[in-house]
Amino acid sequence: MSAKRIGIVVKNDIQAEKKARELEKWLGNQCVIIDARQSKDSDIPDDLLCIVVLGGDGTFLSVARFIGNRDIPLMGVKFGEVGFLAETTEDKLSYAVTSVLEGKYAIQKRARLDIKVMRNNKQIIDVDVLNDAVINKSALSRLASCAVFLDSTYLTTYRADGLIVGTPTGSTAYSLAAGGPVVHPAVPSIILTPICPFTLTNRPLIIPDSTKIEIRLEGSPEDIILTLDGQEGFEMDPGDIIFIKKSRNDIKMISFENHSYFKILKTRLKWSGGRS
16 A cells, blocks of 8 residues: 655735645655646645645635535644634744644544534535634615524523534634633633624523524515535525534644643733733
């Protein structure tokens, strides 16, 4: 059996593309460049040890969607502005890749959400997301009214500019900007975060990840968009029903330190003070 190769996905960025060429020259036939924008998941080679993602969080999320249910670990390399999903940086890439080839790494599992949308008793969407699903109104629309049921029991109707349903991984994305909590990826949970709620008592809510969520759009919603991982949007119809639950398919992320998440969190959020 041939040795495992490393896949490389590169964002459309001059510096990232330059680093990819350097990596390809160094690794030779031990690596393969993958175009996640043009290829299909069926085009992914079967002998990949992992996929190295040279880009920001957006690139990482697109690769997570691209691999679908394939059991391939991902390693993010920060080239974007935020980089919560990046395990390492450009200057440490050689060390990181060497560690992977030598098997000196750990695997962290990140939960995904299974998003299904039913329209006229037909399933029109069935997608896994790593960060979140967002129900948004357009800029000039009225408030969105989202009736939320948890395990078939009515919870409340969020009247807001929108509603975010996110994973712990997604807690540092749009949910955080909307006032949601930071939740460690190892905490088995789903986060509901209303966007600018009309009722001030509607606050972010953390629920067990075993909960099955059903969301119905009340009233006569117009210009309501369901956005998945901030990358793909679908126009909603008044009768659409959104079903959300924990996916059976986790994403595996390569890690080199036990507490790397906290270091990334402190760096990206620019926390300071206290002992180093």
